[in-house]
Ligand SMILES: [Zn+2]
C-alpha cells in the first residue's frame with residue numbers, strides 16, 4: 055500500500071509502497087478515507103523534544119487524525135465489524151489500566167499515540183491498524199462524514215476537552231486564545247459555541263480573520279502592540295476568565311497567563327518547541343496573588359466523544375469550518391514542510407490516497 059514515510063528527523067518525507075498493516079487479535083485494520091495533517095506530525099517529523107527520544111525508523115508513517123472503514127477484524131474483537139465507519143482518539147488506550155478503567159483513556163498508563171510512537175504506524179497511508187479495538191474504536195454517527203471527522207482531528211477534541219471538561223467556561227465569559235493554528239481555531243469556535251466572548255491572538259492577520267469568522271469577537275495581532283497581555287486585559291474588562299495557549303512557546307504561555315483576571319484559569323494545550331525543551335518559566339507570584347489556575351489538557355477521553363457528536367448534531371459545532379483544503383497523499387510532504395514557516399491557515403485534510 056502507499057504511504058508517506060519518514061526518513062530522518064526533518065529530512066525528506068517519501069511516498070513509498072510499504073507492507074500492509076499486521077492485524078493482531080484485539081485489533082482492526084481501517085481503510086483510510088480522510089486524515090488531518092497536524093502540527094504534532096510536524097513536531098514528530100522534526101524530532102522536537104517530546105519526540106526526539108522516540109527514534110522513529112526509516113519508513114515510519116505519521117498521521118493520527120483519521121476516519122475510515124473497517125476492512126479487517128481481529129479474532130478477539132467483539133464490538134467492531136467489517137464495514138463500520140470509524141475513527142479513533144490519537145491516544146490509544148489499553149482499556150485495562152486504572153486511567154482507562156476510570157474513563158480517562160487520554161492519560162492511559164500504556165497509551166500509544168497513533169503514528170507518533172515507533173511501534174504505531176499512523177494513517178498517512180491507505181490503511182492503518184488500531185490496537186485494542188473494542189476499547190478505542192469510535193463509531194461515527196451517520197451525520198458525521200469522514201472529512202468532517204478528520205477536520206475534527208486531535209485539535210478539535212483537544213480543545214473541546216480543554217474548554218468543556220478541564221476549564222469551567224460558562225456563557226458570557228471572556229476566553230482568550232493564543233495561537234490560531236488548528237487547535238487555537240478550534241478553541242475559538244468551541245468557546246464561541248459555549249457562549250463565551252472570544253479574543254484571538256496571533257501574529258498573522260490572515261489567521262485572525264479566520265478566527266473572526268469562527269466567532270472571535272476581538273482579535274489582537276501581537277506584532278501591533280507592545281504589551282499583548284495588557285491589550286487583552288483592556289479588551290476584556292480586566293482580564294479573561296479562561297486563557298488557552300494553543301501554541302506552546304514561552305512567550306504565548308506566559309502572555310496567556312498574564313491575560314487572566316483574578317481567579318482565572320489557564321489551559322495549556324500546546325506542547326513546547328525545541329527552544330523551551332519542555333519547560334516554561336511562569337509568573338508564579340502573580341498566580342499566587344491572583345489565585346490563578348494552570349491546567350494541562352491532552353486529547354480527549356474515549357468515552358466523551360458522544361458529547362461532542364451531540365453538540366455537532368444540534369448544529370452548534372461545525373468542525374469542517376476549520377478545514378482549509380482537501381489534498382492528496384502526494385501533497386502531504388510539501389504541506390508538512392510549509393508548516394515550518396507557520397504559513398498554513400486552517401487544517402489540510404488528506405482525502406485522496
Ligand atoms: Zn489504559
Ligand SMILES: [Zn+2]
Nearest residue numbers: 092094208209
Ligand atoms: Zn493532531
